[in-house]
Amino acid sequence: MPAIDVAGEFETIERLFRPLAHPEWGRGLKDDVGVLPSRPGFDLILTKDAIVEGVHFLPDDPLDLVARKLLRVNLSDLAAKGAEPFGYLLACHWSGRCGWPEREAFAEGLRQDQESFGVHLIGGDTVNTPGPASFSATLLGWAPKGRAVSRAGARPGDLVLVTGTIGDGALGLKAVQGRLGLEPERLEALADRYRLPQPRLEMREAILAHASAAADVSDGLLADAARIAEASDVGLSIDLGRLPLSLAATAWLETRVDPEASRVMLATGGDDYEVVLTCPPGGEAALKRHADQHHLRLTALGRVTATSGLQVVLNGGPVEVERLGWRHDASPTVSKPG
Amino acid sequence: MPAIDVAGEFETIERLFRPLAHPEWGRGLKDDVGVLPSRPGFDLILTKDAIVEGVHFLPDDPLDLVARKLLRVNLSDLAAKGAEPFGYLLACHWSGRCGWPEREAFAEGLRQDQESFGVHLIGGDTVNTPGPASFSATLLGWAPKGRAVSRAGARPGDLVLVTGTIGDGALGLKAVQGRLGLEPERLEALADRYRLPQPRLEMREAILAHASAAADVSDGLLADAARIAEASDVGLSIDLGRLPLSLAATAWLETRVDPEASRVMLATGGDDYEVVLTCPPGGEAALKRHADQHHLRLTALGRVTATSGLQVVLNGGPVEVERLGWRHDASPTVSKPG
Known part of the structure; x- marks a missing residue:
């Protein structure tokens, strides 16, 4: 069969991401989808955060650290809910600076944190962008049925x-x-x-x-x-x-x-x-x-x-506080108030 | 309580995306996560595709159509597996051109296709990027346990x-x-x-x-x-x-x-x-x-x-075919071979 050359994306998936796939649910990243069996007695907890070069990470940050930060900002959401992470879907919007060495570093960062946190890749997409790199991940975890902690349960006296x-x-x-x-x-x-x-x-x-x-x-x-x-x-x-x-x-x-x-x-x-x-x-x-x-x-x-x-x-x-928090706004370089 | 002004992102979620949230599983987009109850007898089918301005859609495409294309390229993956879609998580990487009218158009496109295809927003993230806009969605669907169609079942004679x-x-x-x-x-x-x-x-x-x-x-x-x-x-x-x-x-x-x-x-x-x-x-x-x-x-x-x-x-x-397919590569304008 002729090689399906798809501008490096197919090879990126094949060489770098397939080794990271969940052995079963990721279908070897060879299918259009991931397939997750039902787990009676548990709720599935989902979160999706995105990070952008020049906004959430610096243009010269090594991509293995960027990959790990991507997973971790999402894992942090699961931790706060009492959920046990097991998998994720990934979207890589590669910029021009993301050649093979950078993509390999990114995959290596994912591998390290997969090991640290017990998660596996289940699916996703990899595309190129003429702009700065950005990435998003959808993290998946389990919590016992009805018991995921919410923001809504605080009671006076707590x-x-x-x-x-x-x-x-x-x-x-x-x-x-x-x-x-x-x-x-x-x-x-x-x-x-x-x-x-x-x-x-x-x-x-x-x-x-x-x-x-x-x-x-x-x-x-x-x-x-x-x-x-x-x-x-x-x-x-x-x-x-x-x-x-x-x-x-x-x-x-x-x-x-x-x-x-x-x-x-x-x-x-x-x-x-x-x-x-x-x-x-x-x-x-x-x-x-x-x-x-x-x-x-x-x-x-x-x-x-x-x-x-x-x-x-x-x-x-x-204490009077004018602005309680901060979310990253568009700017050509990373900047924050304060 | 002082307003939490978070560079428009909080208001984007509050005004535009909250009305699109799944009544239960999206937790009103007020939590860190979405929570999905287990559905015994069914597998959860997941897919995540990303689209980039100047690569997968044109810089002057109306954002309601971009939103609908985003959902549809993902819904297409679920259709091919025989899965019934019900929800999605969204990451918006807004560019400088995405002011309120454009964001409102984007949300209106989502609303239309939510109605057409019976899906609801379950969670996600909205960030700004100094580059071109890009978007990704993680689509979720159900298939009867073990029956989602894969790419791997073709047999000689079919x-x-x-x-x-x-x-x-x-x-x-x-x-x-x-x-x-x-x-x-x-x-x-x-x-x-x-x-x-x-x-x-x-x-x-x-x-x-x-x-x-x-x-x-x-x-x-x-x-x-x-x-x-x-x-x-x-x-x-x-x-x-x-x-x-x-x-x-x-x-x-x-x-x-x-x-x-x-x-x-x-x-x-x-x-x-x-x-x-x-x-x-x-x-x-x-x-x-x-x-x-x-x-x-x-x-x-x-x-x-x-x-x-x-x-x-x-x-x-x-027929000799040199290149079987095409995936979008980085380029400042949309271009394809052929």
Whole structure:
């Protein structure tokens, strides 16, 4: 049979992506579709996020890290719902700079994170674009029937907790842009956090068991907390004095003249990919034990109230926040406020 | 609660996409994920295709048609597998030209085709890109457990059939580019076919019941037939003399000096979004009855053989084909060979 040369796309799938396919459900990427058997007793949890060169990643970011970031920003959504990831569909919109070495690096990044997170490729598409590269992934996970955590379950009296540290994503972007004056090891730690988020899947079971509501922190802690408040029709009060900070973020904060504005920046900068969650007071201890076992910080920084909306406080007083969060807008280079 | 202004993306979701959400599984697009209950007895069929401005659609194509084409190229994959579509996830990579009127047109196109095809929005992402617009959709459908048709079931002795007409997609692209000299009504018919493919979902039940293998014709009849041959480990013989042609394609063919090369162009041009399928000889009559009931052509144009690969014939003699199909490559304007 003559070779079907399809401008490199067929070979990209054949050589680079087929080895990543789910052994059964991906149909070897030789079919038009993936086929997923029903799993009685479980709900299928789906999420789809896209990332764009020059907006969500830098034009000179290595493509293996871009691939891993793509998976991780989506895995983070599943983690926040208590879902167990198993597979994904992929759309690659390759730019002119994506030759074979770059595509191979991308596939290698996928392979590494498939192994780290137990997911397999189930299908997708690969196309070329005359513009900057962009990618999207549809991540699939399971949650026990009816038990996936939503944003809508927070109740007055619940605690507000957050995993890990907040603000490193936004500072990491400044670091990779050369806009931060910190020690090299701090800059590196922040850049790592920006380039390679850590989806908090280790909290999955505890979230399922104890969280009344949860969301991942992608647009900014305050924006994502506000959405929980809105979906749950309650209020959330967040104490910026309790923001969990990394050593690097603490070092940065010490260089700032306006600590309040700086904490607001950290809490609205986004790209943290932590989980903000609410739980009844009785659930806190079990959640903390679970986090401790996984060497993960879990910080109580607020309360759910009966009034609606988000209240932000610092040192016992209210803080006015003009913009709760951030989503990436079109711009020729990566830029963020703050 | 302060407004969460997220560079128009939040408002795009709120105003334009929320009305399109699945009433239950989309969680009102207010959560990080969609949640799909298990459906025992059925497999979930998934496909994800992407389209890029300047590659798969023209920069001045109205965005409602672009949205509908996006859904339809994906629905076509489900049709070929005998799957019943019910939902989709969407990623919009908006370019600078996508202001509110364009986004509203895009959402209106989705709404129209949601109604036509019985699908609902379940989730997704909307981002901005400094480059040309691109979009991807992950389409979801059901097929009875274990019965989704694959490319791998063709057996020697089976017939090869194709729905509708072949070549109109490739001619339609020439028509919208002003590269065809035909009567205006012919040009319009071809342009319609390029801009608004017709996924053959009306054949779904008959394909499930009778097809031994099937694929949608997206890259070109010969390329997609060759993939059935490869996946089934058989040969497929296709008679170019039996290509089902529209009136417009017939008129075009009459203007050509080399009918063989012209038929090869039609059979390799792609973008037809018909279904090429194989069936045991006993299944042909039932398939044709079903197609007749839906006023759809269904044409037998070949046989499955025991040798491997694709044989192309015309007037009883073999035809050498250098390139079986076509996938869109990066280029600043839409262009295709032939």
